[in-house]
Amino acid sequence: MNYCNLITIFAFINLLVSIPHGYSNYVETKAGQFFSSGHTNNWAVLVCTSRFWFNYRHVANTLSVYRSVKRLGIPDSHIVLMLADDMACNYRNPKPATVFSHKNMELNVYGDDVEVDYRGYEVTVENFLRVLTGRLPPSTPRSKRLLSDDRSNILIYLTGHGGNGFLKFQDSEEISNMELADAFEQMWQKRRYNELLFIIDTCQGASMYERFYSPNLMALASSQVGEDSLSHQPDLGIGVHLMDKYTFYLLEFLEEVHPASQANMNDLFKVCPQSQCVSTPGHRTDLFQRDPGSVLITDFFGSVRKVEITKDTINLTSPVEPPIKRSGSSDIQIESLTYVDQLPVAEIIHQKPKQKDWHPPDGFILGLWTLILLVFFQTYGIKHLKHIF
Amino acid sequence: MGLLSDPNRRKALTGLLTRLNTPICIVCYLAGIVWFMGLAFEPFTLRTYMSENAMGSTMVEERFSSGERALSLAKEFDAHKRKAGGMPVEWLVKAMQSRGLEVFTQSFSRKLPFPDENKERYMVRGTNVYGILRAPRAPRTEALVITAPCSPGNTNNQAVALLLALAQYFRNQIYWAKDIIFLVNEHDLIGTQAWLEGYHHTNITGMEYSPLQGRAGSIQAALSLELSSDVITSLDLVLEGLNGQLPNLDLANLFYAFCQKLGVLCTIQGKLQRNDWDTAEGYTHAAQTMMLMVLKQACGRSWGDHGLFLRYHIEAASVRGINSFRHYKTDATTIGRLLEGMVRKLNNLLERLHQSYFFYLLPSLSRFVSIGYYMPAFGLLAVILLLRALDLWVHLGAPALAAVDGVTEAEQPSSPGVLTVLTPVVISHLTGVALYLLPVHLQEMAVEHFPVSETEAVVLTAIAIYTAGLALPHNTQRALYAVVMVLLSPAFTILYCVFIYQELIEAPVSVSEGWMLFLSVISQGILDHALYGSLVYPLLALFIYPCWLMFWNILFWN
Numbered sequence: 001m002n003y004c005n006l007i008t009i010f011a012f013i014n015l016l017v018s019i020p021h022g023y024s025n026y027v028e029t030k031a032g033q034f035f036s037s038g039h040t041n042n043w044a045v046l047v048c049t050s051r052f053w054f055n056y057r058h059v060a061n062t063l064s065v066y067r068s069v070k071r072l073g074i075p076d077s078h079i080v081l082m083l084a085d086d087m088a089c090n091y092r093n094p095k096p097a098t099v100f101s102h103k104n105m106e107l108n109v110y111g112d113d114v115e116v117d118y119r120g121y122e123v124t125v126e127n128f129l130r131v132l133t134g135r136l137p138p139s140t141p142r143s144k145r146l147l148s149d150d151r152s153n154i155l156i157y158l159t160g161h162g163g164n165g166f167l168k169f170q171d172s173e174e175i176s177n178m179e180l181a182d183a184f185e186q187m188w189q190k191r192r193y194n195e196l197l198f199i200i201d202t203c204q205g206a207s208m209y210e211r212f213y214s215p216n217l218m219a220l221a222s223s224q225v226g227e228d229s230l231s232h233q234p235d236l237g238i239g240v241h242l243m244d245k246y247t248f249y250l251l252e253f254l255e256e257v258h259p260a261s262q263a264n265m266n267d268l269f270k271v272c273p274q275s276q277c278v279s280t281p282g283h284r285t286d287l288f289q290r291d292p293g294s295v296l297i298t299d300f301f302g303s304v305r306k307v308e309i310t311k312d313t314i315n316l317t318s319p320v321e322p323p324i325k326r327s328g329s330s331d332i333q334i335e336s337l338t339y340v341d342q343l344p345v346a347e348i349i350h351q352k353p354k355q356k357d358w359h360p361p362d363g364f365i366l367g368l369w370t371l372i373l374l375v376f377f378q379t380y381g382i383k384h385l386k387h388i389f
Numbered sequence: 390m391g392l393l394s395d396p397n398r399r400k401a402l403t404g405l406l407t408r409l410n411t412p413i414c415i416v417c418y419l420a421g422i423v424w425f426m427g428l429a430f431e432p433f434t435l436r437t438y439m440s441e442n443a444m445g446s447t448m449v450e451e452r453f454s455s456g457e458r459a460l461s462l463a464k465e466f467d468a469h470k471r472k473a474g475g476m477p478v479e480w481l482v483k484a485m486q487s488r489g490l491e492v493f494t495q496s497f498s499r500k501l502p503f504p505d506e507n508k509e510r511y512m513v514r515g516t517n518v519y520g521i522l523r524a525p526r527a528p529r530t531e532a533l534v535i536t537a538p539c540s541p542g543n544t545n546n547q548a549v550a551l552l553l554a555l556a557q558y559f560r561n562q563i564y565w566a567k568d569i570i571f572l573v574n575e576h577d578l579i580g581t582q583a584w585l586e587g588y589h590h591t592n593i594t595g596m597e598y599s600p601l602q603g604r605a606g607s608i609q610a611a612l613s614l615e616l617s618s619d620v621i622t623s624l625d626l627v628l629e630g631l632n633g634q635l636p637n638l639d640l641a642n643l644f645y646a647f648c649q650k651l652g653v654l655c656t657i658q659g660k661l662q663r664n665d666w667d668t669a670e671g672y673t674h675a676a677q678t679m680m681l682m683v684l685k686q687a688c689g690r691s692w693g694d695h696g697l698f699l700r701y702h703i704e705a706a707s708v709r710g711i712n713s714f715r716h717y718k719t720d721a722t723t724i725g726r727l728l729e730g731m732v733r734k735l736n737n738l739l740e741r742l743h744q745s746y747f748f749y750l751l752p753s754l755s756r757f758v759s760i761g762y763y764m765p766a767f768g769l770l771a772v773i774l775l776l777r778a779l780d781l782w783v784h785l786g787a788p789a790l791a792a793v794d795g796v797t798e799a800e801q802p803s804s805p806g807v808l809t810v811l812t813p814v815v816i817s818h819l820t821g822v823a824l825y826l827l828p829v830h831l832q833e834m835a836v837e838h839f840p841v842s843e844t845e846a847v848v849l850t851a852i853a854i855y856t857a858g859l860a861l862p863h864n865t866q867r868a869l870y871a872v873v874m875v876l877l878s879p880a881f882t883i884l885y886c887v888f889i890y891q892e893l894i895e896a897p898v899s900v901s902e903g904w905m906l907f908l909s910v911i912s913q914g915i916l917d918h919a920l921y922g923s924l925v926y927p928l929l930a931l932f933i934y935p936c937w938l939m940f941w942n943i944l945f946w947n
Binding site for chain 1: 442445449526563737
């Protein structure tokens with residue numbers, strides 16, 4: 001037999017053996033990458049805070065974000081939609097059961113299958129904060145709860161009338177930026193989110209994200225402090241302004257996004273520059289761990305399932321790799337957080353006697369001794385001191 | 390020590406007050422007049438703006454198009470009105486029903502205190518016809534009213550026809566959040582008063598009316614139309630209501646906004662706005678408009694059918710079409726669109742109009758003066774009274790001080806007893822009461838004895854009682870003062886106002902015509918008080934006239 005033939009056959013057999021091994025290596029790295037990205041599920045909390053017919057545009061804003069989020073894959077069970085007033089069935093709506101976002105009624109964002117979770121007077125500051133922090137009474141149905149965990153990416157969208165440091169709810173109350181920041185800190189401490197994207201479209205919206213201090217938050221606003229966010233187009237048939245400028249261009253941007261698109265956050269920051277929006281949109285990324293350029297839009301706006309089909313068994317031996325650190329900065333120390341011990345079991349089991357600290361004598365005892373000494377000296381006189389010393 | 394509790398400082402202050410009293414009073418008076426007249430100067434006024442958020446900045450495209458049909462309907466209405474010799478009730482009911490409204494009628498009757506020149510009989514009977522357009526989806530809690538009067542002769546046919554055309558157009562729309570009531574009333578203000586009293590279940594003026602069968606909820610706003618010709622060149626806005634009450638300024642702003650949008654010429658007090666505020670003519674024009682508004686408010690009668698709505702806190706205004714033979718004409722479709730736009734904006738309201746001012750003066754349709762700006766002028770005039778009273782009080786206390794100083798004085802002037810002071814006061818007030826009550830009650834007796842009609846009897850009795858009050862004192866030394874007092878008496882003030890009013894509306898009258906107008910003003914004042922509860926006649930007869938009589942008595946104090 002030829003040596004060449006032997007070597008070829010040997011190589012061939014080697015190859016045959018090593019291909020599945022190489023393939024399983026590839027699958028293992030792929031699987032490793034799987035669990036290295038941060039989130040496994042997506043939630044969205046979309047809030048419109050204004051009542052009355054002339055605030056039609058705020059409802060249209062919220063519904064257009066709802067529409068995009070639903071189109072990109074987040075199901076209704078993972079969306080908490082809060083609308084403070086009903087525009088579609090308002091008596092003044094000349095086109096009942098519709099809410100339009102483009103003039104000439106091109107796009108009906110109300111659709112056929114909208115599910116509003118908090119409607120009308122249920123949209124209050126208290127309910128909003130309870131939804132975020134999860135402190136809801138046990139009778140609250142599932143559709144009204146934000147059942148997120150520490151692997152959830154949450155999108156929070158707020159719109160309405162706001163000012164420097166507050167957002168007006170329902171014409172009667174306000175939420176301040178400090179309350180919002182504290183709510184997000186509660187969420188972080190209770191591990192209710194992995195990463196959170198906060199978008200706000202109100203006047204002076206940037207003031208609402210100034211006070212955030214929890215990690216993994218990214219925020220966008222439609223205008224800076226001291227600027228007003230403007231509304232976009234009036235519709236002469238309906239008689240109101242249909243959308244706000246920022247959300248209008250956000251909707252146009254999101255209509256281009258599909259579940260497999262690789263558009264990232266840097267594109268989102270470019271939506272609606274001042275030439276189009278008149279106000280200057282702002283954003284904040286210093287609390288966010290990852291580089292915004294590596295964050296996909298669908299990480300927050302969509303619910304993209306990572307599915308790889310394989311017929312092989314995979315041994316997952318190597319540990320989960322930590323997420324990609326942002327180059328350059330990142331001084332944020334994440335100490336491993338644990339829950340406080342509710343029950344100090346160790347102490348109860350081992351029952352060591354506690355060492356009491358020495359205290360100086362109590363006032364009563366001191367007074368008693370002083371009294372005894374006084375009586376002694378009064379009776380016997382000082383000269384008898386020598387009997388003591 | 391404080392300024393007033395330190396006796397030295399107090400003496401200095403009161404000394405200043407008594408020394409400079411007359412100059413300060415004159416200065417205050419002149420300052421008040423100058424302030425008030427200066428309000429018409431445009432840089433001192435503010436531009437009008439829409440205060441209500443719900444009626445915001447976005448306009449809707451109006452689509453009303455049946456102006457021509459309205460004009461042909463006007464001819465039909467005129468024919469039926471002539472045939473019925475009054476209000477064509479059956480035709481109106483059928484017309485409204487065919488347009489899909491819920492139609493109801495109300496009959497009313499009122500006994501006048503004395504027959505007016507216009508009515509010439511004691512009893513006034515009439516029928517109101519109104520149709521309710523129910524909002525297709527809204528609950529029946531709120532309503533808007535559009536009303537047009539049914540007047541005898543050739544007037545206001547086009548108003549009623551436009552009303553019916555609007556009703557037909559509105560019936561096809563689905564965006565109404567309030568019910569709309571289309572009211573055609575007979576006998577102008579009397580009919581409106583009967584309808585309002587029936588709607589709100591009150592009876593404040595002694596009217597007899599049949600109860601209303603159909604109702605629509607609380608009325609948020611009302612518009613009254615007066616159109617008497619096919620061709621309209623400008624629209625006049627009438628705001629003054631009963632007792633000088635005005636609707637919310639937002640209603641005037643709404644009207645002005647739509648006038649500008651549709652390019653219709655709009656006037657107020659019949660005067661067109663000018664652009665040259667820095668010239669003398671421009672200023673006098675604005676001052677004239679403002680003074681007309683003041684005079685119209687002062688006379689207390691309702692200058693349009695809308696005026697009676699204001700008493701029930703319903704913001705209402707009258708829109709009057711004027712044909713002044715200009716080149717630029719507006720057709721009925723544009724007026725219909727203006728009304729459609731206004732009603733659609735009012736439809737968006739969530740609460741009653743309350744964001745803008747309730748007390749204001751309008752030098753023109755786009756400028757206003759709020760009460761905060763014109764009240765200081767009256768305050769300055771009132772300060773004169775206060776200063777005079779303080780001066781008198783200081784002088785009353787002064788003879789006591791002079792006696793204390795120890796200088797021998799004549800015996801103190803005897804302080805007048807209560808009875809000597811009370812008698813003229815009581816007599817003056819009794820004369821006032823007589824002036825208020827007797828003219829109407831004594832008219833039959835007057836007609837028996839003198840060859841005059843009832844109206845003339847009432848007026849002449851009033852003047853007779855007025856002059857009789859002057860006969861009380863009995864000192865003829867101060868003839869000049871007497872003449873001045875008479876020239877400043879309330880009756881002469883009214884006479885001057887009549888002449889000034891005629892001048893301001895650019896229709897000056899001769900003395901005899903002015904006198905006839907004056908007499909009719911008196912009779913109208915008494916009639917307004919009896920029919921609608923206007924307060925000007927009682928105010929004059931029971932308060933101002935007795936005060937002036939007491940002044941007259943003091944002048945000739947013996």
